Amino acid sequence: MKRKRVLRLFAVLIAVMTSLMIPMTVSADLGYSYNYDWWEDIQYSPDPYEVVGVYSFEDFGLDVNFKSPDSLYIIDNTLYIVDTGNNRILEVVREENGALTLARVIDHVVGVTPSTFNTPMDVCVDVDGYIYITDKGNNRILKVTKNLRVVQTFTKPTDNTFDQSLAFLPEKIVVDEVGRVYCIAENVNKGLIKYESNGEFKGFTGASQVTYDWIDYLWKKLSTKAQRAAMESFVPTEYDNIAMDDEGFIYACTTNVKASTLRDGSAKPIRRLNLMGSDILIRNGNTRVIGDVQWESGAGYSDYSLITDVCPLDEGVYVALDKNRGHIFAYDNQGNMLYAFGGPGGNLDGHFEKPCSIDNMGHDLFVLDPTYNSITVFTPTEYGRLMFDAIRQYNQGDYITSGETWEKVLAMNGNCDLAYIGIGRSLLRQKKYKEAMEYFELKFDDDNYSKAFKQYRKQWVEEHIALIIVVLIVLIVIPLAIGKVKKIKHEIDIADIFRI
Numbered sequence: 001m002k003r004k005r006v007l008r009l010f011a012v013l014i015a016v017m018t019s020l021m022i023p024m025t026v027s028a029d030l031g032y033s034y035n036y037d038w039w040e041d042i043q044y045s046p047d048p049y050e051v052v053g054v055y056s057f058e059d060f061g062l063d064v065n066f067k068s069p070d071s072l073y074i075i076d077n078t079l080y081i082v083d084t085g086n087n088r089i090l091e092v093v094r095e096e097n098g099a100l101t102l103a104r105v106i107d108h109v110v111g112v113t114p115s116t117f118n119t120p121m122d123v124c125v126d127v128d129g130y131i132y133i134t135d136k137g138n139n140r141i142l143k144v145t146k147n148l149r150v151v152q153t154f155t156k157p158t159d160n161t162f163d164q165s166l167a168f169l170p171e172k173i174v175v176d177e178v179g180r181v182y183c184i185a186e187n188v189n190k191g192l193i194k195y196e197s198n199g200e201f202k203g204f205t206g207a208s209q210v211t212y213d214w215i216d217y218l219w220k221k222l223s224t225k226a227q228r229a230a231m232e233s234f235v236p237t238e239y240d241n242i243a244m245d246d247e248g249f250i251y252a253c254t255t256n257v258k259a260s261t262l263r264d265g266s267a268k269p270i271r272r273l274n275l276m277g278s279d280i281l282i283r284n285g286n287t288r289v290i291g292d293v294q295w296e297s298g299a300g301y302s303d304y305s306l307i308t309d310v311c312p313l314d315e316g317v318y319v320a321l322d323k324n325r326g327h328i329f330a331y332d333n334q335g336n337m338l339y340a341f342g343g344p345g346g347n348l349d350g351h352f353e354k355p356c357s358i359d360n361m362g363h364d365l366f367v368l369d370p371t372y373n374s375i376t377v378f379t380p381t382e383y384g385r386l387m388f389d390a391i392r393q394y395n396q397g398d399y400i401t402s403g404e405t406w407e408k409v410l411a412m413n414g415n416c417d418l419a420y421i422g423i424g425r426s427l428l429r430q431k432k433y434k435e436a437m438e439y440f441e442l443k444f445d446d447d448n449y450s451k452a453f454k455q456y457r458k459q460w461v462e463e464h465i466a467l468i469i470v471v472l473i474v475l476i477v478i479p480l481a482i483g484k485v486k487k488i489k490h491e492i493d494i495a496d497i498f499r500i
Contacts, residue, residue, distance in 0.1 A: 400430060
């Protein structure tokens with residue numbers, strides 16, 4: 001046991017020395033990138049992304065600046081920018097050399113009255129190429145062709161479950177592969193509004209759990225009817241944004257959280273909803289899936305993270321945008337934080353004031369900041385690409401290569417807990433259980449350590465079964481034989497006495 005502690009301490013010292021010897025590749029643009037260790041302390045890391053462009057209205061050849069832009073949407077190599085305050089949508093194409101070129105300005109449609117937009121909030125494109133636009137001020141969702149001819153209009157549901165005294169104010173939207181529409185609407189607190197492809201209202205899905213404060217609850221019980229009516233009702237919270245992954249699950253996020261619920265784990269600012277509206281997001285990481293878990297003030301920071309948008313990538317990885325602290329967080333499909341980067345202060349490339357929307361083109365990320373009316377484009381660094389590669393290789397069953405890639409990550413960042421765990425998981429899949437246990441033990445991964453130990457114990461028994469049987473024979477048969485011999489000797493001694 002003493003030798004084991006010495007080896008563990010030696011391994012930790014090597015990791016620390018390695019991280020100190022390797023120069024941190026933190027770019028001046030991003031400021032710094034980081035992760036959290038097992039103790040939830042910040043561990044700085046090389047930048048996973050770098051800025052390759054910051055675009056404003058002038059870069060698209062526009063005469064009028066953006067005005068309260070609210071959303072980004074990307075499909076293939078086409079980017080849609082919803083310029084809400086100017087009642088227009090910009091369709092931008094990314095060229096092969098990476099440059100962004102304005103293809104057209106969408107400020108009206110054909111075949112419906114009014115033909116112009118009034119506070120458009122979001123856009124989405126389905127598998128058949130139809131464009132869906134949430135035209136909030138006109139109380140409608142439009143489905144249009146590529147030539148902007150309206151083929152379908154979604155309006156306020158005429159159903160008892162929808163409060164008919166409220167205006168229909170659609171904001172965010174996603175559409176699945178069969179044409180079902182899911183919408184976030186202002187003043188609707190029952191979850192996402194769901195329409196079938198034919199426009200039929202199918203109810204609500206994914207409602208948040210009702211939360212309330214016990215003091216407020218008791219006060220309501222003691223209040224008069226008039227006082228209770230004036231108080232805030234205990235209703236499910238609304239979502240801020242939604243996105244759909246390649247498996248058809250909906251990622252939803254909400255900024256309606258409190259410090260107390262974030263600390264105790266009851267708040268779920270990021271959720272992954274199935275067809276039944278249930279949250280199936282896996283949260284097996286060392287830290288909660290809430291953005292920053294340290295909320296110290298200073299250096300432009302204040303208060304906790306507010307996740308305003310989520311963007312699913314491939315291999316189960318998703319990134320979350322924090323509008324309060326200006327950070328971008330990446331998680332894997334188990335809820336492990338891969339890294340965080342960015343920061344407040346939009347006067348620096350890669351930093352933001354109040355970002356509102358994020359989307360991806362491959363592994364490149366696009367972030368919209370309405371305060372500075374800018375779009376920032378990030379591309380992965382070598383460090384970021386290695387992490388994507390390691391996850392992809394593991395998911396595809398190439399465990400040896402995945403382990404080798406995690407070794408490269410570890411060489412660049414000795415503070416990366418996930419690299420140790422990734423190497424351990426690779427060794428576990430290769431049935432190198434004892435070696436896997438050592439990596440899991442270094443990073444206090446109890447669950448994976450238990451799995452490796454269970455398999456190692458089974459493997460050891462199978463390899464030493466012959467020895468175990470021999471030992472059992474020695475421990476059981478020999479004492480029985482000795483006892484038998486003693487009994488026979490005793491009977492002979494008694495017989496000799498009687499003979500005398």
